[in-house]
Amino acid sequence: MKTDTIKYDLDDDGIALLTIDLPGQSMNVINQEFQRDMTALIGAIVQDDAVKGVVVTSGKSSGFMAGADLKGMDFGQAESAATSSGKSKMAALFDGVYALNKMLRDLEKCGKPVAAAVNGLALGGGLELALACHYRVVADDPKTKLGLPEVMVGLMPGGGGTQRLPRLMGVQPALMYLVQGNTMSPQEAVGFGVFQEIAAAGEIVDRAKAWVKANPKGGVQPWDQKKFKFPGGAASAMNPAFAQTFIGGTAMAIGKTQGNINGPFAILSAVYEGTQLPMDTALRVESKYFAKLVADPQAGNMIRSLFVSKQAAEKGARRPEGVPPMKTTKLGMLGAGMMGAGIALVSARAGIDVVLLDRTQEAADKGKQYTADKLGRRMDREALQGVLDRIHPTTDFADIEGCDFIIEAVFEDRDIKAETTKKTEAVVGADTIFGSNTSTLPITGLAKAWTKPEKFIGVHFFSPVEKMPLVELIVGEKTGREAIAKALDYVQQIRKTPIVVNDSRGFYTSRCFGTYVQEGTTLLGEGVNPALIENAGKQMGMPVGPLAVSDEVSIELGHKVMQQTKKDLGEAYRPTAADDVVETMMAEGRIGRKGGKGYYDYAEGGKQLWPGLSEAFGHSDGPADVQVEAVQERLKFRQLVECARCFEEGVLETPEDGDLGAIFGWGFLPFTGGPFSHMDTLGLDHVVRVLDRLAQEQGERFAPPQLLRDMATKGETFYGNSAREKAA
Known part of the structure; x- marks a missing residue:
């Protein structure tokens, strides 16, 4: 039995060894070819009476499997699938994402014992494949990571992870791994009951085969048995501990994400609903929430920037061709x-x-x-x-x-x-x-x-x-x-x-990041309550408020940069309201955190906003009707317009660099995929309209560059062909 991605060997004991080894890949991943081959092999194993059991392992020295092929994911496939099938887009999308769940469910219900011999890293769909097996052996290697980190790129487990992991280790500990994307070591996995055995790397296949041989009727998962009970207590809305877990989990997710990232809440919903249902229904619930995530642009933007573009940059996407390697010694x-x-x-x-x-x-x-x-x-x-x-x-x-x-x-x-x-x-x-x-x-x-x-x-x-x-x-x-x-x-x-x-x-990062600080400082100078400014920044998804980050970077440094810029530009320099705030803070001797005082007062127990801000900038008498949404709009769009200017001026040559630099350089709203992904998602015509209004209300610093106007008029996007040609 020959396939392109999985080697099949049947030994004298009737144990089929499936060795996953995707050609041309440094690490095994779940792609269409693998799903096609695995589905075919499962069907053949069910029909072949000579097969008494199965062991699944990897032929890669790099590990077991890294999960789904995110580079190959095409979230636009649902559109064409819906057209050809006559189904709605969401129905077609559900069918597409449910295929993996169905395949793994077929594996665990094949009627024959299946063991996984995990020889290293198993993440995402790789771990989900192992969880669908009835017995799991992992190599004893401290470098091995086992986990479901999909939430880190805007997704959630889509191969049963939200349902099998809680049934193996209990709902509460499983949520800690699912919602945070943490990994576990082989020892932790065995301790939690996620894996059954640790063995030397050279012995894992033999150990797995030994279990299959000793358990000819072991092909039934615990959750498919009548007496199954969840570790740590029943998964029921009537169980107070179960309810408290989700009350606390939801609060923690909001605290970590400010409610901006969809993935954690989809995971909480899938676990809450699915763990109270039979497994077949539970898997459909998981696929429902997975499809909703995929249908939202957020997941695609995050995957592109946080995974695809990041990996490409790290592998030398911008390296000049024809230049020999130049290692630093x-x-x-x-x-x-x-x-x-x-x-x-x-x-x-x-x-x-x-x-x-x-x-x-x-x-x-x-x-x-x-x-x-x-x-x-x-x-x-x-x-x-x-x-x-x-x-x-x-x-x-x-x-x-x-x-x-x-x-x-x-x-x-x-x-x-x-x-x-x-x-x-x-x-x-x-x-x-x-x-x-x-x-x-x-x-x-x-x-x-x-x-x-x-x-x-x-x-x-x-x-x-x-x-x-x-x-x-x-x-x-x-x-x-x-x-x-x-x-x-x-x-x-x-x-x-x-x-x-x-x-x-x-350059790019300091210039655009500086606009976040400057706009926050300008708002302070206008009399807006500093607590409102800081909370608005954090709630919109920035790591910290603009005043706090100014303290961290140092108000004194900002003042020196301002002075140097004035000196360099001479009469061309355009002072801003933020300049007056910085001058006032310097006159007060409040230079930032390194000096023990800035916009905040710093003590051993923590920090608090300097009470003197009220007297210095009069926020108690400032605009009382200012809304948090208006503050957030200014903080965000001031950054967006500067990023667009950098693109127009040629400071940036690609939107990929712009998104990576913004997310990893100054923490710009990671859930958006970066400023250029975000502008594409909002629609450039919408971005221009907002900027025009803000320019009228607040000044020329919000005026959209001509390139942005032209692209909006033509219906172009930064990640579309026309924008790429302009950036080349």
């Missing part, structure tokens, strides 16, 4: 402050030797100590020492000789950066690739201090470096292909997500 890190120390940490952890240079040995040593402090609790002593041995603190520029990549992260001042750049070139030569970590200063201007500007590129990290996933690479007017390739290869080495943008003041 020795990094010269100029500046051992918080940014430089963080860059040294992630580089040394990736196996790169780092020369960490600062003005004093004390500062350089402190930069190295940062790695010890951050990794000390997470690494064993030997591994930590290996990382620390790769960091060489110094004050001598001569020590950076031999470095094949330089990153500068000194004070955000053009003259200081120029001096550091020239001292570096005198040692390593102008052919070495030089990267400047700056958040606002144009790269083209900074590159003038390097004799060969084609070797100069912006490498913008986000703080704290070890936690923030994004690196923004800024291409100056003369930055060459090798510099871009070198920087992208380095970002890949340190396992970050890169975007590539063109030069401008503030």
